[in-house]
Amino acid sequence: MTLRAATRGDLDAIMALEESAFPTDAWSRTAMAAEIASPHGRYLVDDESGRVVGYGGVRAVVGAGDADIQTIALEADVRGAGRGRALLRALLDEARARRAQQVFLEVRADNPVAQRLYASEGFVEIARRPRYYQPDDVDAIIMQLNLPEPGADGKVDR
Ligand SMILES: CC(C)(COP(=O)(O)OP(=O)(O)OC[C@H]1O[C@@H](n2cnc3c(N)ncnc32)[C@H](O)[C@@H]1OP(=O)(O)O)[C@@H](O)C(=O)NCCC(=O)NCCS
Numbered sequence: 296m297t298l299r300a301a302t303r304g305d306l307d308a309i310m311a312l313e314e315s316a317f318p319t320d321a322w323s324r325t326a327m328a329a330e331i332a333s334p335h336g337r338y339l340v341d342d343e344s345g346r347v348v349g350y351g352g353v354r355a356v357v358g359a360g361d362a363d364i365q366t367i368a369l370e371a372d373v374r375g376a377g378r379g380r381a382l383l384r385a386l387l388d389e390a391r392a393r394r395a396q397q398v399f400l401e402v403r404a405d406n407p408v409a410q411r412l413y414a415s416e417g418f419v420e421i422a423r424r425p426r427y428y429q430p431d432d433v434d435a436i437i438m439q440l441n442l443p444e445p446g447a448d449g450k451v452d453r
Contacts, residue, residue, distance in 0.1 A: 296378060298385050301331050301338035301350060308347035309340070316368035319431050330354075330365065337389045341369065341378055348373045353386040355393035362395035367409075379412055387416070387442070396442055401427070404434040413438050 301309065306328055314321045322330075331338045335356045341349035349369035355362035364386055369378055390398050400418065402409050418438035427435035 296381065297342045298339050298382065299342055301340045301352075303328065303331060305340050305347055305350070306331065309338075309350045312347070312350060312368050312370060313366070315371070320428055322366070336365065337386070339382060339385055339389075341373075341382060343373070349378055349382055351382045351386050353389050353398075355390045355395045357393050360394070360396050362390035362393065362398045364398060364400040374408075379409075380416070383412065383416055387440070391442055396444065398440045398442060400438050401435045402438060403428055403431075404436055405431075410436065410438075413440075416440065 306324065309327060309331070310321075310324050313327065330336065330352055333354070336352055336354035338350060338352040340347045349367075351367035352365040353362055354365050364383070367379060367382055367386070369382075387398065398418075400413065401424070402413060404423070418440045420436050421439045422437040424435040424437065426432050
């Protein structure tokens, strides 16, 4: 497993994953291309010997203090082996590097696997948005993680 920065050349593979993981609410190719190119965040891919098997993105505007996990998804046949956690941790490292103190995300109420992953990394539910995901009519759970401030030596205590 190699995590590396996503490039425009990964767009086809990312869109294939996006459409298969989120069949009713996939992002458009145009929106995804803009996300990958944005200087205000970072997209990573999980590259297995040249095959993109996962991707994830974080938005973290330097100086804003907040970050958002935008998306994270893996090909079905590689799930459940720790890759999702590794990807999430890499995105959180990126948020820290951009000096975020709080990280937010939205997860579908009918996605217990993702909720468990986020909770096990310290995210807590702070709100619900009823019927947020349409046309499926599923609530969004909003979760938050507070990132520790770097110490005086510049290191982060974990
Ligand atoms: C959600 C997703 C990214 C998690 O990645 P993953 O590689 O499958 O998960 P990991 O193997 O890293 O496991 C992390 C934790 O997730 C939970 N989890 C993973 N697979 C699970 C399963 N089949 N049942 C219940 N919980 C599960 C567990 O809490 C696990 O921690 P543990 O191994 O210590 O028990 C991945 O399953 C996926 O791509 N799902 C489809 C897209 C999606 O739902 N994305 C999230 C949108 S918010």
